[in-house]
Amino acid sequence: MFGSGVLKGLGVTLKEFVSTYVDDIKKIPSRYAGGRHELDQSSASAQTGLFTVQYPEERRKLAERFRYVPVLIYDAGTGEDRCTACGICAKVCPPQCIWIVRAKDERGKPMTKPAEFHIDTSICMNCGLCAEFCPFDAIKMDHDFEIAAYQRMPSLLFDLEKLRVPTTYYARIRPTDWADEEAAREAEKAEKAAKAAAKAAPAARPVASAAIGDTAAPPATAALAPRAALTPEEIERRKAAAAAKRAAKAEPSDTESR
Amino acid sequence: MADTILQTTTSELPFADAVPGAILEQAKTGLVIAADKLRELATYLREQQGYDYLSMVTSVDWPQYLEVVYYLYRVGTLSPDHPVTLSPDPLVLRVRLPDKANPELPSLYSVWPGADLQEREVYDMMGIRFTDHPNLRRILLWDGFEGWPLRKDYKESYHEEDAKPFKSRHPDGKHLWAEDRVPWKDNTTYPVGWDPDLWTSPQVQYRKIMQVDDGNGHGGEFKTDRVLVNMGPQHPSTHGVFRMVVAVDGENVVGLEPEIGYLHRCHEKIGERNTYIMNIPFTDRLDYIASMSNNFGYVLAVEKLTGIQAPERAEYIRVIMAELTRIVSHFIAVGFLFNDLGAYFTPALYGLRERELMLDLFEAAAGSRMMCNYLRFGGVFADLPAGWVERAKDLVWNRLPRVMENFENLMAGNEIFETRCRGVGVLTAQEAIAYSMAGPMLRASGVPYDLRKARPYSIYDRFEFDVCTRPEGDVWARFRVRMDEVYQSIRILKQALDGIPAGPVMPPGKKQYQVRVPAGEAYGAVEGPKGELGFYVVSDGKPNPYRYHVRAPTFINLTSLEKMCIGHKIADSVVILGAIDIVLGEVDR
Numbered sequence: 131m132f133g134s135g136v137l138k139g140l141g142v143t144l145k146e147f148v149s150t151y152v153d154d155i156k157k158i159p160s161r162y163a164g165g166r167h168e169l170d171q172s173s174a175s176a177q178t179g180l181f182t183v184q185y186p187e188e189r190r191k192l193a194e195r196f197r198y199v200p201v202l203i204y205d206a207g208t209g210e211d212r213c214t215a216c217g218i219c220a221k222v223c224p225p226q227c228i229w230i231v232r233a234k235d236e237r238g239k240p241m242t243k244p245a246e247f248h249i250d251t252s253i254c255m256n257c258g259l260c261a262e263f264c265p266f267d268a269i270k271m272d273h274d275f276e277i278a279a280y281q282r283m284p285s286l287l288f289d290l291e292k293l294r295v296p297t298t299y300y301a302r303i304r305p306t307d308w309a310d311e312e313a314a315r316e317a318e319k320a321e322k323a324a325k326a327a328a329k330a331a332p333a334a335r336p337v338a339s340a341a342i343g344d345t346a347a348p349p350a351t352a353a354l355a356p357r358a359a360l361t362p363e364e365i366e367r368r369k370a371a372a373a374a375k376r377a378a379k380a381e382p383s384d385t386e387s388r
Numbered sequence: 389m390a391d392t393i394l395q396t397t398t399s400e401l402p403f404a405d406a407v408p409g410a411i412l413e414q415a416k417t418g419l420v421i422a423a424d425k426l427r428e429l430a431t432y433l434r435e436q437q438g439y440d441y442l443s444m445v446t447s448v449d450w451p452q453y454l455e456v457v458y459y460l461y462r463v464g465t466l467s468p469d470h471p472v473t474l475s476p477d478p479l480v481l482r483v484r485l486p487d488k489a490n491p492e493l494p495s496l497y498s499v500w501p502g503a504d505l506q507e508r509e510v511y512d513m514m515g516i517r518f519t520d521h522p523n524l525r526r527i528l529l530w531d532g533f534e535g536w537p538l539r540k541d542y543k544e545s546y547h548e549e550d551a552k553p554f555k556s557r558h559p560d561g562k563h564l565w566a567e568d569r570v571p572w573k574d575n576t577t578y579p580v581g582w583d584p585d586l587w588t589s590p591q592v593q594y595r596k597i598m599q600v601d602d603g604n605g606h607g608g609e610f611k612t613d614r615v616l617v618n619m620g621p622q623h624p625s626t627h628g629v630f631r632m633v634v635a636v637d638g639e640n641v642v643g644l645e646p647e648i649g650y651l652h653r654c655h656e657k658i659g660e661r662n663t664y665i666m667n668i669p670f671t672d673r674l675d676y677i678a679s680m681s682n683n684f685g686y687v688l689a690v691e692k693l694t695g696i697q698a699p700e701r702a703e704y705i706r707v708i709m710a711e712l713t714r715i716v717s718h719f720i721a722v723g724f725l726f727n728d729l730g731a732y733f734t735p736a737l738y739g740l741r742e743r744e745l746m747l748d749l750f751e752a753a754a755g756s757r758m759m760c761n762y763l764r765f766g767g768v769f770a771d772l773p774a775g776w777v778e779r780a781k782d783l784v785w786n787r788l789p790r791v792m793e794n795f796e797n798l799m800a801g802n803e804i805f806e807t808r809c810r811g812v813g814v815l816t817a818q819e820a821i822a823y824s825m826a827g828p829m830l831r832a833s834g835v836p837y838d839l840r841k842a843r844p845y846s847i848y849d850r851f852e853f854d855v856c857t858r859p860e861g862d863v864w865a866r867f868r869v870r871m872d873e874v875y876q877s878i879r880i881l882k883q884a885l886d887g888i889p890a891g892p893v894m895p896p897g898k899k900q901y902q903v904r905v906p907a908g909e910a911y912g913a914v915e916g917p918k919g920e921l922g923f924y925v926v927s928d929g930k931p932n933p934y935r936y937h938v939r940a941p942t943f944i945n946l947t948s949l950e951k952m953c954i955g956h957k958i959a960d961s962v963v964i965l966g967a968i969d970i971v972l973g974e975v976d977r
Contacts, residue, residue, distance in 0.1 A: 135801030142798040143734055171748065173782065181741050193748070195755035195773065217558030222901045224666035226554050229561040246561060257669035257761045262769065263901040271755065283565075306773070 153178045161188075194304055197258045197271030199251045199288070200228075206296035212268035214242040219260035219269050227253045228260060247293060251277060252286040267311050273303045406432050417909055418457070418480025423493040426483055430499040433460065439479055440464040440821050441837075442500035444911075445507055446924055446937040447514040449539045453486040454516055456493060457924070459911065463821050463830075463837050477843075478911070485516065495521035502824025505646075505947045513538040513656070523594075528649040528976060531590040534579045537654050544657065551932045552661055594633055594645050614642065617958065621650050625728050625962040628972030632949075632961065639957045644950040648943075651976035659936035664690055664765070664903045667936065671923075672759040674938060675974040678717045680709040680750070681916040683763035688845055689912025689923040693905050696766035696895060703847045704888040705768050708780065709750070709760075710914065711877040711884070715788070716743045717917030718828075718870040718877075721969040725867060726799060728966035729808055735799055742791050745783055752776055765903055767894035777885060784881045792874060800871065809864035813952035813964035816861055823948035826941045827919025829968060832869045833861035839915035846914075850887075851880045863967040870969075902931055909935075918942050918969055938977055942970040 154161065169183055170191040183190050200219075204211045215232040233245035261271045272295075279285030301308040401411045402419065410425035421429060433439040441463040448455045458481040485491040495518035496503045507518045508527040515536035518524055526533060535542050548554055556562045620631035629650035635643035655674065659667050671686045672679035684706055691698070698706070723739030747757040753772050754762035762769050799805060815825065820833035830837055838855040840848040856872035858865035907929040913922035919941025926935035945968050953961040 132803055135803045135806070139798040139802050142794050146738075171744075173779070177745065177787075181744055193752040193755070193773075195753070195770070196751060197755035215559065218901065220557040220561075221553040222663075222665065223553075223557075224662060224669050226552055226557055229557040229563040230559065231561040232559040240559070248561070248563065250563075255669055256756065256759065258755055258769075259665065259669070259761075259901070263899065 150180045198275045200269045201272045201295045202293040206298045212266050215244040222259045225253045247290040249288045252282045418482045421483050427494045438462045442502045444939045447510045448935045453484045454491050456483045491516045528652045641953045644953045646946050651972045655977040663931045669761040675971045678713045678917050679760045680713040685914040685921045686923045687763045689910045689925045692910035698767045699892050701891040702767035702893045708884045711880050712746045714877045714917040725966045728962050771893045812863045812960050814862045828869045831857045832865035834859040851883050866967040940974045943975045
């Protein structure tokens with residue numbers, strides 16, 4: 131029959147129309163009772179009726195990996211920035227919206243912390259590459275997406291003060307990532323402690339030193355320490371040491387086992 | 389050098405007997421063709437060798453010459469009876485033009501009409517003139533634009549440095565705002581002798597669409613006038629900022645020309661400034677409805693160059709994401725096709741609603757709903773979060789089949805829809821191939837060409853699915869093919885979600901932000917939701933690609949728009965355009 135297809139289609143819309151109300155009535159407690167709240171819409175088959183979220187009163191539960199403009203993490207206990215101004219985030223940023231000025235001490239030597247850190251959030255494309263490649267877990271993507279402002283400058287140009295958030299905030303918005311990173315950090319610390327113990331042991335017990343030196347602790351133990359702990363001077367010193375070592379390697383010697 | 393050419397002149401070079409002197413050299417990356425013999429060879433290849441599908445035309449600005457690159461395939465040899473015939477590797481033709489001041493070569497429009505828009509793009513971006521092209525004028529840029537942006541010596545306004553990362557960002561951080569860099573100083577080039585007082589805006593010469601003979605005999609006894617109608621750029625039926633210049637005789641379309649470029653940002657130039665990894669989030673912005681597919685094509689191209697192999701689990705994740713993206717894109721395409729027909733927003737919003745659930749999955753895995761930026765060279769950005777596979781399974785098994793049933797009831801049988809779509813915008817199989825159509829557009833004309841089957845990439849050869857085709861070639865067939873492809877995607881998803889192995893999602897080793905890409909070139913293509921989405925990447929070993937070209941399926945699909953619309957009512961041109969399913973982010977790049 132001509133028109134049966136149209137009627138069938140209208141049946142679908144009618145069903146949708148009714149089911150939205152039925153769904154609302156059936157929900158206990160009602161969606162609108164006791165103020166608005168955060169909606170968790172993560173189950174596909176359980177989703178019926180209206181999908182619309184009555185923002186801003188209602189909010190969707192954000193996925194943990196949700197990313198918005200970056201933030202800089204500082205240690206909640208010590209207040210110290212994790213950022214060492216290494217500049218990897220500025221190098222990897224696709225729209226080049228990060229720029230960093232490295233801090234200098236009184237003698238003009240560069241220090242491992244930023245003096246200025248700017249992110250132009252008006253051109254940030256929220257890609258998350260900075261957070262992905264930061265070796266110190268210092269820059270992370272935020273969950274706060276409500277940064278609308280009237281002017282681009284200075285409202286959307288975030289400086290160090292505006293970007294800093296404590297580790298506790300980070301642990302709250304990304305509990306899984308935080309737990310993983312903490313576990314990795316603990317493991318690394320334990321490894322470092324074990325290495326240090328192994329290194330200290332030969333000094334205490336000179337008899338066993340040769341055996342340990344040959345097997346467990348190769349000469350590069352110090353170089354395996356995370357670079358977070360290195361100051362520029364330390365890096366320079368190590369570079370010089372490495373160069374000296376290379377020079378020494380040219381002529382055969384037995385100093386390597388130390 | 390001269391010796392090697394002498395040695396390989398006649399016998400060893402392919403097609404030397406048929407078109408002597410056409411092929412100068414058999415390079416590793418293709419056949420180097422003499423410009424004056426190009427059309428003769430092209431005709432021979434199409435007529436005698438079965439290379440009926442001109443997939444891509446692009447160009448590279450080498451230091452010594454400009455090079456035009458053609459990618460040819462055999463597609464017509466596939467028939468509905470043998471849908472799985474493997475299409476061999478592409479035949480790559482390269483024409484080198486040493487005269488950079490006045491580069492010229494014959495147009496291949498008469499051989500493959502699909503070269504139309506692509507040659508115009510090459511002209512627009514590189515300044516290479518194609519003689520005998522019926523309508524050689526700028527396409528993405530405006531007609532008064534000066535310069536050829538993709539040439540290596542071209543510096544755009546606000547140009548800062550040739551390649552990222554810019555030195556001003558670290559460690560001294562002397563950033564200058566774009567607004568502070570005065571555009572009329574040293575970073576803008578004006579033509580020699582240009583005088584703003586004497587300047588007048590250019591006269592756009594549309595193809596003579598007003599003088600087209602009305603062979604359709606419309607009008608009859610009524611006296612009708614020819615009128616030029618500009619539909620767009622701000623028009624709800626154009627799906628974005630797109631303009632159709634339509635010549636109408638009464639209500640009948642007698643000529644049409646697509647005008648695009650309103651969203652043009654020279655994606656390819658940006659891509660050549662970027663490092664390899666920076667390009668991944670930029671590809672998200674091409675077809676913003678299908679960002680995972682875009683990532684996929686690009687990482688495949690770069691992986692071909694670097695030789696990185698993604699681990700098993702990552703391959704599965706990629707396929708799952710690509711298929712979810714296809715479903716999202718087809719839901720939107722189908723829903724908005726109804727929008728164009730006047731079924732305002734009910735089907736479109738039903739489609740968007742289901743899309744929400746898939747975007748939720750993208751958000752949970754990648755962190756973003758539309759601009760996913762999820763794939764990396766050699767894998768994906770992060771493993772799926774806990775519970776993701778269960779959520780996806782719930783969606784694929786319990787919800788999507790139900791949704792499709794609803795959609796069938798809502799849309800497929802609708803008589804108004806059928807009468808508006810059947811027999812509208814017909815392309816025969818030969819025409820579809822000649823116009824380089826891709827994706828559902830091609831398959832709706834009865835050509836079972838699907839890259840997932842024809843040239844399987846990633847792990848698509850492991851899954852069982854069908855290539856959906858319809859013989860009709862009209863708007864209704866395009867709708868039907870998209871609906872059928874959703875069923876096939878669900879099939880693939882079921883297999884992939886069941887078979888996804890545990891394991892790493894990136895190759896072992898530290899994640900690298902500076903990818904070392906050896907010199908060479910690669911073309912990585914995926915069957916995106918809208919057609920063959922290809923990325924042509926040329927590397928010279930530096931951290932930035934030397935050439936980066938996107939074969940945008942919707943852009944090339946627009947080539948046949950005029951062909952499909954002529955003879956129909958102007959209201960039907962809206963539907964025909966809707967059935968192409970253009971996304972202006974990709975068309976304009």
